[in-house]
Amino acid sequence: MRRLFPILILVFLIGCRQNSVAPTGTVTENAMVVSARIEASALGSAIMEEGGNAFDAMAATEMALAVAFPFAGNLGGGGFMVYRTAQGEIGGLDYREKAPAAAHKEMYLDSLGNVIPNMSTVGATAVGVPGTVAGVFAAHKKFGKLPIADIFEKVAQLADKGIIVTEKQAKRLERYRPTIIEVNGDSTLFATPFKVGDTIKYPALAKTLRIIAKNGKDGFYKGEVAQKLASHIQAGGGFVSEEDLANYEAAWRDPVTFNYKDLRIISMSPPSSGGFTMNQILKMMEPHDLASFGHNSEKHIQLFTEAARRAYADRNYWLGDPDFVEIPMEELLSDQYLKERMMGFTFDKATKSEAIQRGEVNIVESDQTTHYSIVDHEGNAVSVTTTINGAYGSKLYNDELGFFLNNEMDDFSAKPGVPNMFGLIGAEANSIAPGKRMLSSMTPTIVEKDGALYMVVGTPGGSTIITAVAQTILNVYEFDMSMQEAVNAPRFHHQWLPDMVIFEPQGFSDSLKLNLEAKGYKINQDRTPIMGKVDAIRILPDGRLEGGADKRGDDTAVGF
Ligand code: GLY
Numbered sequence: 060m061r062r063l064f065p066i067l068i069l070v071f072l073i074g075c076r077q078n079s080v081a082p083t084g085t086v087t088e089n090a091m092v093v094s095a096r097i098e099a100s101a102l103g104s105a106i107m108e109e110g111g112n113a114f115d116a117m118a119a120t121e122m123a124l125a126v127a128f129p130f131a132g133n134l135g136g137g138g139f140m141v142y143r144t145a146q147g148e149i150g151g152l153d154y155r156e157k158a159p160a161a162a163h164k165e166m167y168l169d170s171l172g173n174v175i176p177n178m179s180t181v182g183a184t185a186v187g188v189p190g191t192v193a194g195v196f197a198a199h200k201k202f203g204k205l206p207i208a209d210i211f212e213k214v215a216q217l218a219d220k221g222i223i224v225t226e227k228q229a230k231r232l233e234r235y236r237p238t239i240i241e242v243n244g245d246s247t248l249f250a251t252p253f254k255v256g257d258t259i260k261y262p263a264l265a266k267t268l269r270i271i272a273k274n275g276k277d278g279f280y281k282g283e284v285a286q287k288l289a290s291h292i293q294a295g296g297g298f299v300s301e302e303d304l305a306n307y308e309a310a311w312r313d314p315v316t317f318n319y320k321d322l323r324i325i326s327m328s329p330p331s332s333g334g335f336t337m338n339q340i341l342k343m344m345e346p347h348d349l350a351s352f353g354h355n356s357e358k359h360i361q362l363f364t365e366a367a368r369r370a371y372a373d374r375n376y377w378l379g380d381p382d383f384v385e386i387p388m389e390e391l392l393s394d395q396y397l398k399e400r401m402m403g404f405t406f407d408k409a410t411k412s413e414a415i416q417r418g419e420v421n422i423v424e425s426d427q428t429t430h431y432s433i434v435d436h437e438g439n440a441v442s443v444t445t446t447i448n449g450a451y452g453s454k455l456y457n458d459e460l461g462f463f464l465n466n467e468m469d470d471f472s473a474k475p476g477v478p479n480m481f482g483l484i485g486a487e488a489n490s491i492a493p494g495k496r497m498l499s500s501m502t503p504t505i506v507e508k509d510g511a512l513y514m515v516v517g518t519p520g521g522s523t524i525i526t527a528v529a530q531t532i533l534n535v536y537e538f539d540m541s542m543q544e545a546v547n548a549p550r551f552h553h554q555w556l557p558d559m560v561i562f563e564p565q566g567f568s569d570s571l572k573l574n575l576e577a578k579g580y581k582i583n584q585d586r587t588p589i590m591g592k593v594d595a596i597r598i599l600p601d602g603r604l605e606g607g608a609d610k611r612g613d614d615t616a617v618g619f
Contacts, residue, residue, distance in 0.1 A: 084543030091618030094431035137190035138445030145438035154194025156187030187468035211272035221260035251522025264461025333502025378490030428519030520591030527591035546607035
């Protein structure tokens with residue numbers, strides 16, 4: 060026993076890491092919102108300063124992002140919320156879009172069975188039934204404190220006042236303007252060539268928000284807004300009907316929860332693949348003393364890559380909408396299964412993805428979707444990722460109602476074995492069916508340490524969402540980074556297929572890449588995209604909050 064004692068102490072220390080590193084991000088005493096735009100964070104924070112809680116702030120932030128960040132913020136899309144109340148109660152809300160009733164498995168295939176280019180990505184044919192407004196009302200009904208009409212009125216005032224175009228926003232608008240015009244004609248709002256410093260006002264959206272403020276959820280899903288929405292989508296050849304809108308409901312789901320060393324991680328369950336895939340990745344890594352390898356070292360990258368390779372292979376095959384498909388979650392997340400899955404792993408050489416399953420695709424750069432994290436003065440935490448899928452969604456903009464519509468139908472597997480816009484290959488579990496929700500990678504996550512709230516985290520980034528969230532958690536926990544440092548740190552990604560490791564432009568040396576290549580890793584040399592825009596909050600040991608607002612975007616932490 061005496062000889063065993065030091066070993067036991069060592070095992071305990073490896074298993075229970077403490078991070079008391081000084082904060083480098085924005086620090087507040089009571090409450091905080093971190094989101095893609097200062098206007099949305101400020102409105103969410105103001106709502107809490109007026110006595111609202113994190114769920115009131117969620118409603119304000121979600122709607123304000125449609126004004127300040129129409130690239131991904133939305134009324135015409137969907138999302139997921141994971142929450143943890145101050146009392147430690149946890150849950151998940153699924154307001155993911157659904158396939159319309161007229162949808163069917165082969166709707167995006169031609170008579171020869173080939174995928175019709177652009178049909179699931181651009182314009183009205185790509186639109187799924189939006190869930191965002193239903194999600195906001197479901198969250199608020201269960202937990203909100205302030206009148207929802209007052210919250211919507213504040214967002215309507217922001218829409219009337221408008222927002223000032225940032226440099227990054229001007230570049231994005233310029234890049235997508237031709238497609239927006241192609242889909243909507245040249246009299247649409249975003250046909251205007253907005254420059255840095257210009258103000259974009261949204262009178263039509265303000266009007267829609269006030270109709271919803273007056274009539275509640277039905278103000279969006281029934282009546283004049285629903286009529287205008289359905290007829291606009293159908294005029295463009297799309298499938299969403301008034302009945303689809305009237306039938307839409309958000310769904311409460313039990314989140315995926317698992318322990319990584321002494322952390323408890325709470326993340327979104329299917330139809331998001333986020334929690335499941337991160338659970339597999341981190342559990343496959345857990346037996347190793349990651350901190351001793353060094354951050355973004357060869358061994359760190361190898362271990363993470365091999366775990367991600369295996370997890371994404373399972374993700375793509377097994378996962379879909381749990382209301383439609385049986386997912387053997389318990390088996391796929393069991394310790395025994397994950398141990399066996401890593402049996403072939405060695406630090407000497409790369410596993411080949413073909414050896415796990417076959418396929419060949421191209422990865423597509425993406426930082427669409429958006430995430431925000433909120434903690435209120437009572438200690439309630441909300442982690443939300445929301446999306447219209449692609450940049451400005453399907454590009455279909457309803458000028459009468461003032462918002463973009465999603466192209467979320469592309470997140471279904473249009474044809475097994477054929478990649479979607481994120482290069483993800485789907486299987487039967489994620490095939491299209493009426494009323495079904497498409498598989499997502501969104502990973503809104505909350506982390507507990509020693510039973511207390513420790514971190515709220517998430518990001519956009521398509522298929523790279525899951526790896527970016529996992530790496531951010533590891534950066535804080537294993538590599539002693541502050542929240543802001545963890546968010547800023549360079550990221551890498553592997554998703555089984557294509558069998559390649561992709562690196563962000565900065566932070567990875569040529570010699571590191573050469574060493575990995577020598578071990579058989581294929582390195583993506585052509586493209587060096589940014590991966591995600593993580594917005595996170597860390598609870599400091601003294602109870603204050605540190606924001607991690609991603610420097611890759613206009614993301615900002617605001618609180619008090
Ligand atoms: N539309 C991106 C996702 O849901 O993963």
